[in-house]
Amino acid sequence: MCAEANNEVLRQLSERKSVRVFTDDPVTAAEREAILQAAFMAPTAGNQQLYTILDITDPGLRAQLAELCDHQPMIAAAPLCLVFLADCRRWLDAYRMAGCTPRTPGAGDLLLAAADACIAAQNSVTAAQSLGIGSCYIGDILENAEAVQAALHLPAYVVPAAMVIFGRPTAQQERRQKPARFPEQAIVFENTYPEADPDRLRAGFAARAEANGNTADLDESLRAFCARKYESDFSREMTRSAEVYLRDFQKR
């Protein structure tokens, strides 16, 4: 028995794939509004909405972000570009407004706000999909902290958690196959994190490669991916930037 039968929501969650090339069709004001409303209606810790959303409309700023986020021109070209900021500032300012002298936000506050921001972002992605609008997360918004802070006028305690670009998929993007995931046994475990097991690890990666039609040697592919992604300049830069953002949260 498959729970997906006749369930439009499950079907759309399953079919949704990242879209990186968009048609020239705009995202209309009504569509943008539905995308934002879905974000607002997402679960949020204590109904606090620990995020701020920046709608990046200025072409110059878009071009700058396209450069800062690993040189991806699609960021400038997308019909809609939203930055979801983990915002530990709004409530802090409100507490001060009310006469409190609150503690400065810590790393736990940042992680909670970043979760809030990502949960809201994913609702906006799901909403867009239901309107025929594709989307792509840009993880690289976490890079180049100082330049991004300056470009977006970010004060202390406000950190980019996610950037999402939106637009209608080109025919080529519609045809593109969604990449296969790991088998469930590689991702889901009962009760506790499993002991390290080289055979299980290899089986999971091998099954994922096979499902994606990747017939290259697994170890060679992993070494290439490690060099291209994990050991890349942008990956190291992401951690340097995260340290910059964390600094304010780790002051005592």
Next chain:
Amino acid sequence: MCAEANNEVLRQLSERKSVRVFTDDPVTAAEREAILQAAFMAPTAGNQQLYTILDITDPGLRAQLAELCDHQPMIAAAPLCLVFLADCRRWLDAYRMAGCTPRTPGAGDLLLAAADACIAAQNSVTAAQSLGIGSCYIGDILENAEAVQAALHLPAYVVPAAMVIFGRPTAQQERRQKPARFPEQAIVFENTYPEADPDRLRAGFAARAEANGNTADLDESLRAFCARKYESDFSREMTRSAEVYLRDFQKR
């Protein structure tokens, strides 16, 4: 013109509210599978699925987590309880398996993996909703790092990003009103983070309180919320725990 008309996905995203009391009806195996599949199909950085999901089935472990997560018995009582772990370990182990000597994960890797985990978690919440299954995020999974690490057997570079409990809402929970959010003008800004503006800040909080039928003095409410939530023991504990989790990511 409202984009929501006739759009089942938007309707469900809008209606979804947290459910904290569940009927005795189980989440069936097919439903659990649909919830997990929706998580897997969520967007994920570089198709890496930087998360592991623990399905907490052991009653003793559930009771322990209920205590560790701010003493909330509903965690023990829920038909399904999933912990979404930001996992910077799986790929690291695979790189080592393939003969690489990769750098140790940094704070940027953690933030990226936590985003992946929360995005997957939100898809599972949306999938559950489509099956008539309610859910509630438990942010408190970020507390008591050492005890949670021991209980879930978490190795270094694996950090709880979200916990979600699932089950069918009781009639009382069905009737409960979803709390109103901030007005859009308090959350969404064009291009840059706005200058501090006490009037705008107050207007946003006042509109939110009014929409929730809260007629108490705003400053008094904020001071009470600050004391009860932000300055609470569990909130400080969350930041202490986050620092414990971050430690491994900040070694050089």
